[in-house]
Each structure stands twice: as structure tokens, then as C-alpha cells.
Amino acid sequence: MRALYKQALLNLYPPNIVKTSNKRLVYVPYFFRKINMSASDQTLKGFNQPRLVAKKIQARQQSEGRGAVARRTIGTRELKHLDPFLGLDDFEVSPPAGFPDHPHRGFETVTYMLQGACDHQDFAGHKGIIRTGDVQWMTAGRGIVHSEMPAEEGTNRGLQLWINLSSKDKMIEPGYQEFPKENIPRGEKDGVEVRVIAGEAMGIQSPVYSRTPTMYLDFTLQPDSQYHQTIPQSWNAFVYIIEGEGVFGIPNSNPVASHHLLVMGTIGEGLSVWNKSTKPLRYILVCGKPINEPIAQYGPFVMNTQAEIEKAIEDYHYCKNGFEMARHWRSQ
Ligand code: FJE
Ligand code: FE
Secondary structure, eight states, X not given: OHHHHHHHHHTSSOTTEEEOTTSOEEEOOGGXXXXXXXXXXXXXXXXXXXXXXXXXXXXXXXXXTBTEEEEEOTTSSSOSOBTTEEEEEEEEEOTTOBEEEXXXXXXXXXXXXXXXXXXXXXXXXXXXXXXXXXXXXXXXXXXXXXXXXXXXXXXXXXXXXXXXXXXXXXXXXXXXXXEOGGGSOEEEETTEEEEEEESEETTXXXXXXXXXXXXXXXXXXXXXXXXXXXOOTTOEEEEEEEESEXXXXXXXXXXXETTEEEEEOSSSSXXXXXXXXXXXXXXXXXXXXXXXXXXXXXXXXEESSHXXXXXXXXXXXXXXXXXXXXXXXXXX
């Protein structure tokens, strides 16, 4: 009840919160409400109980790597983690800036390019260019050392999501799932376009295997369109707005503009979105099954305990237990 109350307040008095005469706010379940439908009210197309916005975070620009700019939302003091997600960066790099040789252990990174391209190389000789619309789903597992550098002049923009691995998967063999734009399945209906990076939407399934069950959808809504996406029960969910502005949760909430992250409440069937503006709205909806394990983090090492972190630092320093190939490798 308390959680609902808090969520509701953040939606600035949605219609299911009623102010009683003694000034207390009372939650009225949707099925008890008298619904006052106007012709333009389309909530009935959506959910009986939509998920509400629980928290709104504006991405603050910070410098990351070498001269790169990242707008970080998850992984900040305001929102340390959102189980199973450890970090979200909306990054922009122009040569010579970038993310030179650095290690990872204990989680996955998902790099999704929005503009330009990113050149990556790792210590096992794995290399390539991630172009606009391509997805690189990297399982760092026990260890990867790599570089991520802009591949084109001008602005290279992308999203990098860090997904935690459960204790049983933290030390697995590293690996990649890579998809060029053409192989990311796409759906379209009534002014709504979706690219299914992980999970399923509009009956279309992504080819990605997510060890930590994850749904990652890239939506574009044309003006005057709406979409209602089911979210698996008990999964955490967030929205990050890439472009334009949209109305999220309930139809009379305030529009939210780009570079904001919305943490969705845990109660409800799914996410409802309306584009009431005159420009296209583009956002990602990412949901994941919480791992519910302790997190110990030191930069790019994410384990369960402090002892495991010390072990990771030691393994990287002495090039052992997964970091052997780091001894003689340097990116070109
Ligand atoms: C990192 C220094 C880094 N956010 N977003 C320290 F440079 C990095 C790092 C990145 C990164 C890379 C891309 Cl392509 C996009 C990023 C940080 O590589 F993770 C730590 N800990
Ligand atoms: Fe990296």
C-alpha cells in the first residue's frame, strides 16, 4: 500500500488517488472507479492497472573514459542500481576521445548505437565495428579487456546498458552476441514502430539469449499514437527517452522529454505511452528479472562480495584466472 501511495504521488495525483475530506489521499482501485469517458479518452485500450512512474531522473552529463561524454542515469548516487541493471550511459564520443583499454568482470554490457559507429577490440582478438542500429551484447563473465573507440568523425552516440549476472554466471566464459541492424526484428502498427533487441513485442521475438532474463525494446511513436506494452510480473522496468517527448503511465500525467529516465513502479500489468506532441517520440523500455543478490562493485568489476572484488583486482593485476591474455595485449 505504501509503495502504491508513493508511486501515485509521483504521477502528480493520477485519477485513482482521491483526496478525502480529512485531506488524506486514498487509493481507489481502477475497478471501483466511475469511469468518465470522453471520446478522446482511450485508457480502455490499455490496462486495468497500468504501471505508474515511481521515479524520474534527468541524465547528467559527466566525463567518462578519455574525453568521452556520458549521460548516466542508472549507476549514479540518485539511482545506484535497478536490479538487475547496474548502469545506463547515453554516451557521445568524437575522435580522439573514447574508452581505451579497460577490463570487465561479472556482468554483461549491451551497446546499442544511435548515431555513428563504435570500433571495439578485445584481448582475445575479437574485433569489429558497431554501426548505427547494431547491437553488441557482450558477456564479460570472468573477464574481458577491450577498447571502445569512435569509428567515425563527428558525433558517435550510443546507449550502453550494464546487466548484472547471477553468482552462478559471474565467472562463465566470456562471449558475444552481435546483431547488425538488419537482424534486429522490427514490428510496426498504427504509428508505432518497435525494434526488439531482447524479449518479445508485437508477437515478434528477439534472437538474443539473455542469461539474466531481460526485455529491451526500442519504440518510436508517431504523433497521436499510443502503445501499451505488457511487462512480466515482478520484473523491474525503466524507460529512457531518446528523442521527443511522451506521456507515460497514465494519460493525464506530465509529458517527459529526452534524456530522462523513468523508473516504473513494480505493481501493474505494463507500460502505457502516449505521444501527444507534434514530433516523433523515441524511447527504450527495458525490463529485467531481479537477481536479489548482494552487489560489490569496484568500477568495471561487479561481484557479490568485497573478497571477490579484491580477487578480481588481483587477477587483473597479475593477468590470471581469465585475464591471462591481458599480459601482452594492447589495442591498435
Ligand atoms: C568504464 C572507465 C571507462 N561508460 N559507455 C571506467 F571508460 C569505462 C567505460 C565506459 C563506457 C564505454 C562505452 Cl562504449 C559506453 C561507457 C563507461 O568503458 F566502464 C569504467 N568503469
Ligand atoms: Fe567496456
